[in-house]
Amino acid sequence: MEPTTVEGGPFPLLGQPGKDGSEALPLAEAPQARKWRITTTSRHTVSGYLPPWAAEDPSEVDVPIEHLAARLVDVHHYADFDGQTLRGVRRTGQDGGEPGTLHLLCGSIDCVPYAADPEPRVPTVTVNVTPECWLSELGPADVLALAEQLRAQADRLAYEVHPALLGARADWAAAHDEEEGAGGLAVRPAAGDFGGCA
Template sequence: MEPTTVDTTALTLPDGPRKGGEALPVAGAPQAREWRITTTSRHTVSGYLPPWATEDPSEVDVPIEHLAARLVDVHHYADFEGQTVRNARRTGHDGAEPADLHVLCGSIDCVPFAADPDPRVPTVNLNLTPECWLSDLGPDDVLRLVAQLRAQADRLAYEVHPALVAARADWAAAHGDGADAVAVHLVGSRT
C-alpha cells in the first residue's frame, strides 16, 4: 500500500456547514499552523491548527489502527480566566475557612472530528461555578448569556443593593448597634 496524505482543511463533514463563527484572534498569537499525524506506515493526516490553539496535536509513528482514535482526540482550545469571589464557606458547613472561588472561567474549544456537529466549530465552554458548566455555546448563546449576566448585575446594583442597605438600616434601628441583636426573653422570666 502506498502512503497517503489527507488535508482535512477541505474536509466536508456529513452534515455540511454548521452554525458558528470565527473566534476572535488572540493578541500576539502566532500565524496559523498545521497539525500533522503520521502513522508507522507513513500515511499522514493534517489539518488547520488555529493561531489561538494552546497545543499542537501532531504525532508521529502512530499505529495505523490507532489513527481514527487519534483524530477523534484532536482538540483545539484556549483557556480564559474568570472572576475570583470570596466563598463564605465550603460545602457541608464543615467549619472550613473562607476560600476564593473561581467563576465564569472557561475556554474556546474546537473538536474537528467530534461525533456531535456543534463542537466541530469553535464554541465556548463556561464554568459558572466549580460544579456547573455551560457547554458548546455558539456566538448567539454567548451574547444571550452576556445579556442575562448584565441584567442580573443591574438587578444586584439597582434592586438588591438598595434593599440590603434598607434592611440593614431597619435592623440597626430595631437592634441598636447590633451587639445585642438577639435578645431571648422566656415567658414568665424577669426582664
C-alpha cells in the first residue's frame, strides 16, 4: 500500500515539520496488541489475542500440563452491558410478595475461542431477557432483529396497551359509579330463588 501524502494544505503531515517550520501534530501511538498467555509448569506456553474490550485477562502461570486443555476451553473474553432496571415490581411466585427490583435486557459481548461449537469462537451477544431467560450466541443480524422486536413491543405498549388500559379503567370506574349511585353492590337472586318465600 502506498503511503498517503497531502499536498497544498496548510497543515504539516503527522510527524513531519511544516515548510514554515511549524510543529507537526504528534503521531498518535498505535495501541499495543494485547495478548493473553498461559504457561505450564513444563514451560510450554500458549498465547492468543486479547481484545481491547475484554474485561479480564485469562493469563496464568504454572498450570500443570495435564490441565492445559481445560484451561484453554475456559478462556472466555467478555464485556458486560447494562439493561433496564424496574423498581417496585411484583413477580409471580416471589417470596413474601413484596415489590422488588427486576433487571431486564442486560448482557454481554462474549467470545470463547476454544469452544467446542464454532459459533462462540467469534464475538457474539448474550442478552438476559428476564432472570430466568437468556438469549445466547446472537450474531449481528440476531441483535438487530431483537432490537426491532423490542421497538415493536415498546410501540405496542405505548400505542395499543396504554390506551386500552385507560379505556378499561374509565369503563371500570363508570360501572362502579353507577353501582354506588344505585345504593352499592347489586345482588340479584338466582332464577327460581325467591328468598324462601312460597
